[in-house]
Amino acid sequence: MNEVLKGIDWNQLINTIWTVVLLPIITYIGMQINDYAKAKKIDKYTDILYRNVSNAVKDVFETVVKDIKGTDEWTYEKQEEVKNLAKAKAISALSTSVYQGLKAANSDFDEYLDSLIGTALYEMKDGYLYIR
Numbered sequence: 001m002n003e004v005l006k007g008i009d010w011n012q013l014i015n016t017i018w019t020v021v022l023l024p025i026i027t028y029i030g031m032q033i034n035d036y037a038k039a040k041k042i043d044k045y046t047d048i049l050y051r052n053v054s055n056a057v058k059d060v061f062e063t064v065v066k067d068i069k070g071t072d073e074w075t076y077e078k079q080e081e082v083k084n085l086a087k088a089k090a091i092s093a094l095s096t097s098v099y100q101g102l103k104a105a106n107s108d109f110d111e112y113l114d115s116l117i118g119t120a121l122y123e124m125k126d127g128y129l130y131i132r
Contacts, residue, residue, distance in 0.1 A: 056089035057120040
């Protein structure tokens with residue numbers, strides 16, 4: 001047994017264990033941590049976006065919609081114009097890194113933004129929208 005232990009190339013054994021066993025495990029764990037960090041960052045960015053959308057919807061309602069809703073001026077075209085104004089305000093309040101992160105995470109970012117505006121309008125109409 002003693003001679004077997006003397007005949008082992010310990011450097012080669014350690015390198016083999018490192019390459020075959022430990023390195024893949026460490027790489028996998030690192031990837032999992034990285035994915036978790038990215039998800040947390042996107043969650044934070046989504047919260048920022050929703051606050052901006054809520055603020056933009058309230059602002060546009062107070063400055064534009066309130067005075068013309070229920071009149072002949074409140075046409076479909078005007079509604080689209082107002083929606084685009086709210087979208088522009090919400091996006092302009094984002095930092096570049098937040099905007100780019102959200103665009104990269106959502107291939108349908110414009111549709112997602114439209115749905116957030118709809119949600120903010122619904123919550124505002126039902127008295128749930130509290131702007132921070």
